[in-house]
Amino acid sequence: MGTSQITAPSRGPSPVPGDATPSSGVIHINFRHAAGFTVIGNHLTQHRGLSLTAIGLAAHIQSLPAGARIGIKHLAERFPESETRIAAALRELEAHGYLHRSRVRLPDGRIVTRTVSYNQPGADASAAAAPQPRTRRGKPATPLPPPQPPRETAPEPRPTPPPAPVPQPQPLLARTLVPAPTAHTTPPPPLPQPQELTPELQRAATALLADLRRHAPQLTLSEHDIRTLAPGIATWLERDAHPDTIRHTLTTDLPNPLKHPAKLLRHRITTLLPPPLPGTQDIAALARPGVIVIPLQNCDHCDRAFRSRHPGHCRDCRTDLHTAA
Numbered sequence: 001m002g003t004s005q006i007t008a009p010s011r012g013p014s015p016v017p018g019d020a021t022p023s024s025g026v027i028h029i030n031f032r033h034a035a036g037f038t039v040i041g042n043h044l045t046q047h048r049g050l051s052l053t054a055i056g057l058a059a060h061i062q063s064l065p066a067g068a069r070i071g072i073k074h075l076a077e078r079f080p081e082s083e084t085r086i087a088a089a090l091r092e093l094e095a096h097g098y099l100h101r102s103r104v105r106l107p108d109g110r111i112v113t114r115t116v117s118y119n120q121p122g123a124d125a126s127a128a129a130a131p132q133p134r135t136r137r138g139k140p141a142t143p144l145p146p147p148q149p150p151r152e153t154a155p156e157p158r159p160t161p162p163p164a165p166v167p168q169p170q171p172l173l174a175r176t177l178v179p180a181p182t183a184h185t186t187p188p189p190p191l192p193q194p195q196e197l198t199p200e201l202q203r204a205a206t207a208l209l210a211d212l213r214r215h216a217p218q219l220t221l222s223e224h225d226i227r228t229l230a231p232g233i234a235t236w237l238e239r240d241a242h243p244d245t246i247r248h249t250l251t252t253d254l255p256n257p258l259k260h261p262a263k264l265l266r267h268r269i270t271t272l273l274p275p276p277l278p279g280t281q282d283i284a285a286l287a288r289p290g291v292i293v294i295p296l297q298n299c300d301h302c303d304r305a306f307r308s309r310h311p312g313h314c315r316d317c318r319t320d321l322h323t324a325a
Helices: 052-063 072-078 083-095 199-210 223-238 243-251 261-271 280-287 315-324
Strands: 099-105 111-117 296-298 305-307
Touching: 052 083, 052 111, 072 083, 083 099, 199 223, 199 243, 223 243, 223 261, 243 261
Parallel strands: none
Antiparallel strands: 099 111, 296 305
């Protein structure tokens, strides 16, 4: 009973034989990979200018085989990060030289995005050292000169000019697309303007435009857009269009998604503008078109009213006169 029993060792065994266990911080337990691994430099994994998302994304891209898809939508389906964070991480890697993206036109006319990944930005690709051969006894043999990339044999000089080089696909951003001299676009029609933009019309049009977001949240307009579109709405109100009719016209059948609400409203205000209401005389003329109105006359004998172009006697009095005669 006097012997003390030891239930736990004074310190844990060292994870790495021969190395002292650190008192704090991370402890590495490393095993050599035999297959399925990628060599990534510490300049990337410990980069102080990149975010953790960008570092992880670069490590993932460097582990992919050539030809793998690394578009923003494809990566967003693969990882829980949003498209916005993935796009920002790609821009970080592009800014620090780990990625280079360009849009190129293929010989068949299609435009694709070409992405080049660099595991060591700034390094010369031709400076990679080739493996040194060894003799049967294990001693290194005489080092061979580094392999040289194949070079195209230049054509022999001839008195005639050399053939034209084969056109290579160039980045789309490097070329300037200039429209043909004859190409022209039709400008949009001008916004309707009222005959007199009174303060009452201005306030009513501004209130109607600002109130559209209550009925359609997609139509949330800025103050500048409201001031610009207000004369068009004032023209509708000037032509006796009811505010509910205007609101229904502007908020019905909206596209989804709606990218430019102000442009859509400008188009509808301009193209769907109703004509002015006709006057009373125009309505009377439209009620019985082509009908000739014969005036009323008073009979000279019985004073009865009858229709005739000339004064005289009514039908009954004319009959009595013919009978008497």
